[in-house]
Amino acid sequence: MSQTLTVNIKLKPTKEQEVVLKSMAETYIETVNQLISDMVDAKAMLKLTSKSVCAHLPSAVKNQVIKDAQSVFRKVKKSKYRVVPVLKKPYCTWNNQNYSFDFESISLPIMVDGKAKKTPIRAEMVDKHNRNFSLLNNKLGAVRITKKSDKWIAQIAVTIPTTEKTDTKVLGVDLGLKVPAVASTDCDKVRFFGNGRENKYMKRKFRAKRKELGQKKKLNAIKELNNKEQRWMKDKDHKVSREIVDFAKENNISVIRLEKLANIRQTARTSRKNNKNLHTWSFYRLALFIDYKAKLEGIKVEYVNPAYTSQTCPSCGSRNKAKDRAYSCSCGFNKHRDVVGAMNIRYAPVVDGKSQSACESI
Structure with missing residues (x-):
């Protein structure tokens, strides 16, 4: 038996790498949505290769674009085309054969000067005793990079073997x-x-602060408080x-x-x-x-x-x-x-x- 978890790792890209990651993530999501639209129009799963996908992305990433689009299209087809989702959150995915990591960085192909180049991106993975780091010793799946609350995050799928207990307590x-x-x-x-009392107290505290910020029309501060x-x-x-x-x-x-x-x-x-x-x-x-x-x-x-x-x-x-x-x-x-x-x-x-x-x- 096994259990699949997602390990989140904070990235520390340079300013140049941030620009590249932002562009790739936006291109990735636009391309996925376009392929989904093409499949819906054709009412069929399109047979695609990285060469047939026109996007400024490494070929390995294009293959993941195709997989994501096909996965969404299967759900659309199952709903008999009643629901056709449009993905909005920019992200970019690499399969487990196209990235590697060490104690300080994750290396993966990104677009540099118009060409795909495997590039190390700094990551907070220094502590070998950290639980996230120990989980990465198991079977790794795809890595998805996205931006959350102004921070770049690498989300790695990890498959961990487990043994289910046989008794019945x-x-x-x-x-x-x-x-x-x-x-x-x-x-x-x-x-x-x-502690239910503490939870209720903190919820009231956050709610009161939100109300105060709302009266002052400080929307960014409200968003930060919600996070x-x-x-x-x-x-x-x-x-x-x-x-x-x-x-x-x-x-x-x-x-x-x-x-x-x-x-x-x-x-x-x-x-x-x-x-x-x-x-x-x-x-x-x-x-x-x-x-x-x-x-x-x-x-x-x-x-x-x-x-x-x-x-x-x-x-x-x-x-x-x-x-x-x-x-x-x-x-x-x-x-x-x-x-x-x-x-x-x-x-x-x-x-x-x-x-x-x-x-x-x-």
Whole structure:
């Protein structure tokens, strides 16, 4: 088994290299869109080679242009031409045979004086003990270079071999706002993750600052603040997901179960005062981080139907509504509401129907 991740590496191109990368990225995206348009007009997948693509790009990059255009066209054809996307974010891609890297740079063919020349571009890869650097010792795929928040980023696809655990110890994880995550093991060992109060405070702080900047019509400052907020949220999700997977490892968990997130904004337990936080917090990203970190450890991730997980008594099966954070049942069962959710998620029906037994292996 294997898991494919994207490793992001910051680049430090010279001013001349920046100009070249910007031009190539814009040419790349324009050419992809043009080829998609040509295929849509022809209602057929065009057989193309690098020689048949008229663009000021290295032949290796032209081949990636063709692959990207064909990939998008397959989706267009599948939709019966109802949706024809136009790519807008400039980027440029090289396959794994056309780039190399060392401790200080990534070398790849770019256009220099009208010709393709393999050129080293400085990169922040000095620390050999950095997790990103260690991941690059695995099988590498294509590299995509793009600009994010005025910084050039190399995104490298890395395929990592994993070994899935064969026993059946299950961990249920309930995601929320007041408590970002609660996990419950088969033996009812419980742990709370994240700080909901801190999250809400920071969201209010960012929101108030945005309002203040909006009144002053400082649009660039608002954009910069939004990027800062997203980085902060992403960092929190990374930390929580790492703690959850570490907790799973400590308890020899083989399966982590999460709520299917398709309707979480409709089903999440929240009050009117939390609505703004609910609709700006990325539950999906946190679940995604848990998913890929778990798979790297050989832990399977399953998604379950979230219906009534916070209302059903794990002891007798009757349904009751919690009062504030306390869940109480007439059978005598009493727990924190989110703990009840995590316990029930362990046994809830798996969405695809392919479920591991939620009992400890002997």
